[in-house]
Amino acid sequence: MQHAADWFALLRSGDATEQDRADWRSWLAQSPEHRAAWAYAESISRRFAPVQTPENRRAAAAALTQVRQTRHGRRHLLRGIVALAGTGLLGWAGWRHSPLPELTLAWSADHHTGTGEIRDIALADGTRIWLNTASALNADYQPALRRVDLLGGEMLIETAHDARPFVATTRHGRLRALGTRFTVRLDGDTTLLAVYQGAVEVRTGQGALRIISAGSQVRFDNAQIQPTVAADPAREAWTRGVLLAADIPLKDLVAELRRYHRGHIGVAPQVAELRVLGGYPLRDPERTLAMLESVLPIRVQHTLPWWTTIDPK
Incomplete structure (x- = not known):
């Protein structure tokens, strides 16, 4: 390509x-x-x-x-x-980095974000939701239930005190908040849940059930819940505009950065496994790439204004 x-x-x-x-x-x-x-x-x-x-x-x-x-x-x-x-190289159009079916739903969602945008949303009961890049959700508040449906992307929820239960849903299942702060991310064929305060009850579409406590995260699909692991701080840091890398491969950091960048970023196999540490600005992908180039043995090249590759220096 x-x-x-x-x-x-x-x-x-x-x-x-x-x-x-x-x-x-x-x-x-x-x-x-x-x-x-x-x-x-x-x-x-x-x-x-x-x-x-x-x-x-x-x-x-x-x-x-x-x-x-x-x-x-x-x-x-x-x-x-x-x-x-055409024949020129002077203009270019951006595009959203979400799967096309989810993008279609986003146009009519109650709340949605574009590529590189992060929104802080206050709901009627005081619950706060941070909506990550290229994401969409619907909110449905009823007399006996508070509910939000994540249609695509990622959100962090900080629930307010209210007698009504609070639930979040994805296409893979239902999450019931137990006085909590947690993130939910649609990630390919699974949903990723990370809990930072309180606890969350996970129920898959086929009925598998587990309670996830603070400091833990888990992936699940419609049928099963995977083993619980320690919560990744990066899944909360994006709300502050920080891309957090805690000794991860360069390819993983770039995969995350692509979600905020209106263009292609490729990584050569020779440098894909280089380890990366630190915090990088999510809202400025070009600055992040320059920071990486200054500390790693890599060279960032722009074949076209919207086509970037990372090669060995």
């Missing part, structure tokens, strides 16, 4: 030579994967019309998208083929 982006940028720039075109045709012929990546880039470019501007009518808008595909029963994320809709 990186090579496809490089070739696409070159061939649409107007600077490609006959030798460049010959090399591109040779690259296409090398493997079916190359041809598939190129075909995807072309298919995206056809979906968007060029954006004409008075200053430069050759300028075109870039269109980027993220697609979830089903293959062999598992969901794979196809990240970041760049497609330029």
Whole structure:
């Protein structure tokens, strides 16, 4: 995909030579994967019309998208083929980093956030909810029950005192707060719960039940609840705009940073396992990348304004 982006940028720039075109045709012929990546880039470019501007009518808008595909029963994320809709490289359009079905729901949700946005929401009873990047929820307060439904993304809940029970739901099950502060995250095919105060009762869609106490976190799906582990402080730090790395691989930090960045960030396998420590600004991905480049043996490259790769220095 990186090579496809490089070739696409070159061939649409107007600077490609006959030798460049010959090399591109040779690259296409090398493997079916190359041809598939190129075909995807072309298919995206056809979906968007060029954006004409008075200053430069050759300028075109870039269109980027993220697609979830089903293959062999598992969901794979196809990240970041760049497609330029025209011959220029001057414009580009951002996109949301959420699965398309969840994004559709987000448009009509009671509360939602865009990529890189974090919101602090106060509900009618005084409960506070921090809604993370590219997330959406509905709130349903009734005389006998307080309920919020997480449609996508992540939220941190700090419940207010009220006689009515407070429950949070995802597509995998139901969480009943027992006087508490906790985070809920839809993470692929599971829900991640981390409890920081009080306790939370987890009930999966198929009825599995467990109470998770403060200082613990757990993953669950519709059928089962995985073993409980210590709560990750990073799952709370994002509410303060901090990306917390406690001796984690670089690839894991970048995976989290992608959620806040309107563009593709790739990591070369040679540096993917480098260990990272510290706190980094979530709302400024470019600054975070510069900080990482200053302390690790890596080089951050921008093939296109929206296409970033991290390689060995």
